[in-house]
Amino acid sequence: MDYYKQIFKRKSFHLFRDTGMITDQDIRELEEFIGTVKPLYVEIKTEVRIVPENETTCKRGGQFCLLFYSESKEGYLQNIGYLGEQIDLYLASKNIGALWFGIGRPKDVQINELDFIIMISIAKMPEEKFRKDIFKAKRKALQEIWRGSSLGVAEIARFAPSACNTQPWIVENTGKELMVYRFKQPGKRGIMPIDKVLYYNKIDMGIFLFILESCLEHEGYTYNRILYVDTADDSVVQTLIAKYTYASCC
Secondary structure, three states: OOHHHHHOOOOEOOOOOOOOOOOHHHHHHHHHHHOOOOOOOOOOOEEEEEEEHHHEOOOOOOOEEEEEEEOOOOOHHHHHHHHHHHHHHHHHHOOEEEEEEOOOOEOOOEEOOEEEEEEEEEEEOOHHHOOOOHHHOOOOOHHHHEEOOOOOOHHHHOOOOOHHHOOOEEEEEOOOEEEEEEEOOOOOOOOOOHHHHHHHHHHHHHHHHHHHHHHHHHOOEEEEEEEOOOOOOOOOOEEEEEEEEEEEOO
16 A cells, blocks of 8 residues: 555544445455554554444544553554554555544453554545645644654654644754654643653554655655654653664665
């Protein structure tokens, strides 16, 4: 699937209106796709379940919710963000609108010894309801989230979605490597409860890493990735998450 193309189309549907019906065939294809997504951490066990939205506390007009469950290990939140964003972009390709819903709760908060992490509410939407001009989306200026050459990558990678649009990342291009940091701007957390900022920001970092990699690949770069354990608490402004050693394949 062309993930890069879907970056321009996807949007967050905060409330679903004028919805169509997600068919049984849509669900079968979605389940098949979920079986193909690649994890950030292959050793972390995860599971994704599809349930009617009315079986959760989410009340945004969606037809179904995707429930993400995981082992609670180092990197598990970033892993869920990385997995979930692949699904998010797939849904856009099928004209299925999506909403990452952080405060929702399912009936089962644990399955097969895996803990519930987050959900995505979904509904079939007319194609014209999806994003038409990505550059109209509200995002931080490029210089706020990227240092050094943009590689023709940063201009699109900066449109990665995040909880409350906090965009908790900064990338430093050293000329050979991209150093990706989780960044917490002091005093800035949007409407998130203060005790949940770190939780959602870690999920956001997984989302951003997948978007960044999709942009690198589209621009013809090869890369080697090193992941770093994020043990910093919410008081640390900048924490190294990943390093990409890159090269142009052209």
